[in-house]
Each structure stands twice: as C-alpha cells, then as structure tokens.
Amino acid sequence: MENRIAALRKERRISxxxxxxxxxxxxxxxxxxxxxxxxxxxxxxHRIAAYFGLTIEDVFLFEEESKC
Amino acid sequence: MLVNLLNGPDYNRSLRRRLWLGAALLLIGLAGFACWFLVVPGSGLDDHARGFYLGAATGVTLGAVILLARAAWLLTHPAARKRAQIEDTDEREVHITRTAAQFAGLFTFVVTVALLFWAVAAPLPAFKLLFGLMLCYGLSFVFARAYLSKKL
Known part of the structure; x- marks a missing residue:
C-alpha cells in the first residue's frame, strides 16, 4: 500500500x-x-487522514493484488 | 490479555495496574529472599541451586523496584507520561513485539521438538520436562485460539 504522507507533509511544511x-x-x-x-x-x-483534513483514500493508495 | 491489562487505552489506569503488579512482584522477590535466608541454608541444595534462588529473588526484586519507580514517576510527570504512552502504545512497536514473540514461540517449539529426539536417549526427567514444555505450548495455543475465536 502506497501513501502520500511525505508529499502532504512537505507541502504543509510539517516535520x-x-x-x-x-x-x-x-x-x-x-x-x-x-x-x-x-x-x-x-x-x-484515519487519524493521519483527519490530521491532513482529507479522506483515507486521499492519503493511502490501495492497490488490490493481482489475482492468479 | 495481559498486554491489554498493562497497556490499555486509559494509560493512567494502566500505570496504576503496573503499580499493583510491581507491588506483587516486590512481595514475591522479598519472599524469595526470606526463603533464601531461612529455608535454603538447611535444605542441602547444591551451590548452583542456591545461586539460582538468590539470583531469581534479586532479579524479581530489582525488576519490581524499577517497575514501581517508573510507574510512580510517570503518574506524577505529565510530559514524560505522554512520551512514554506514545512509546508504549505505538502500533508499529506493538506489531514488532508481537511478531518477535510469535517467532520466539515458534522457534522454541521447533527446538523443543528437535531436542525430544535427543531426550529419548537421555535420562527420563529430561524427556518429561521437554514433553511437558511441548504440551504446555500446545495446550496454551489451543486455549488461546479458542478464547480469541469467541472474543473476536
């Protein structure tokens, strides 16, 4: 699962x-x-998304694993 | 369950429980010292057994004192308590601890099984001890699984 935490944090200048x-x-x-x-x-x-004022889907990018 | 008792969502309550646990451990440690002074000298135990009892009593007492001191200090220092709460309840740390415990349990089980093959040729008490350990692991796993299946 990928996420945009680093990008969002840098965008808002948060350490x-x-x-x-x-x-x-x-x-x-x-x-x-x-x-x-x-x-x-x-x-x-949920806590991280709420901190940035976004939804979980906006912060965390779910990728369903390929089914064989 | 024990982890939840000592690390629940209400951290102040968890700290107060740790105080009780510390007090109980301190009593056990002091009882160990009392036994070492009063019972062990006339028991005819080997030196290594005497050393074990003294070491165990010292370890339990020291652990209890550290647990008591830390819990008491955190209860009276809000800033330190906040830091300790984060460190104690951080989900990654909890995940690491649980995974390590899971690995240690499985590793111990595999080593015990391997040792059983050696223990059949060893004195019977060694075989019984190893077999008892495996039985303890197996039964505790079955009961814990049954409990968690009902609870979750």
Whole structure:
C-alpha cells in the first residue's frame, strides 16, 4: 500500500516529529510509513487522514493484488 | 490479555495496574529472599541451586523496584507520561513485539521438538520436562485460539 504522507507533509511544511506527535505515534513509525516498510492500521490511517483534513483514500493508495 | 491489562487505552489506569503488579512482584522477590535466608541454608541444595534462588529473588526484586519507580514517576510527570504512552502504545512497536514473540514461540517449539529426539536417549526427567514444555505450548495455543475465536 502506497501513501502520500511525505508529499502532504512537505507541502504543509510539517516535520515528521510534529506529525508523529499529532497522531500519537513515534517518529520512527512515520519514517516507516513514508518509506512503505510498514502499513498503518485503519485507526492510524484515519487519524493521519483527519490530521491532513482529507479522506483515507486521499492519503493511502490501495492497490488490490493481482489475482492468479 | 495481559498486554491489554498493562497497556490499555486509559494509560493512567494502566500505570496504576503496573503499580499493583510491581507491588506483587516486590512481595514475591522479598519472599524469595526470606526463603533464601531461612529455608535454603538447611535444605542441602547444591551451590548452583542456591545461586539460582538468590539470583531469581534479586532479579524479581530489582525488576519490581524499577517497575514501581517508573510507574510512580510517570503518574506524577505529565510530559514524560505522554512520551512514554506514545512509546508504549505505538502500533508499529506493538506489531514488532508481537511478531518477535510469535517467532520466539515458534522457534522454541521447533527446538523443543528437535531436542525430544535427543531426550529419548537421555535420562527420563529430561524427556518429561521437554514433553511437558511441548504440551504446555500446545495446550496454551489451543486455549488461546479458542478464547480469541469467541472474543473476536
């Protein structure tokens, strides 16, 4: 699952630490989310989207895996 | 369940539970020291057994003191409590801890199975111990799965 967290954060000039504080996670979690190493839970995705004033779909790009 | 008790959504409540847990552990540690001073000297136990009891009592007591001190300090320092809450409840950290515990459990199970093949030729108590460990793992897995299937 890809996301636009880094782009949205840079667009609004918000640091990783500020975003982490706002959504109650560690800065390392924001780093992992931005690099795609970790997928957020629905609850965290909702908190991040709400922080940016967007919907979850605007921030997180779901890609259904190809079915064989 | 234990993790939720000590790391629930109400962090202040979780800290107060940790205080109770710390107090209980402190009692166990002190009871261990009492046994070491009162019972162990006349028990005829080997040196390594005496060392184990003393080490266990020291470890439990120290752990309890650290748990109590940290919980008490966090309850009275809001800024530190906020930082600790984020670190303790961060979903990535929780995910990492659970995955590591899952791996450790599976690894221990595989190692125990491998050791059982060796233990059939070893003294019977060693075989019984390993078999008991496997049984404990299997039963706790079955019961935990049944509980979670009903709960979730």
């Amino acid at each position: 990783q630490a500020e975003l982490a504080d706002a959504v109650d996670v560690t800065r390392q979690t924001i780093i992992s989310l931005e690099s795609g190493r970790y997928n957020a839970s629905l609850l965290l995705a």
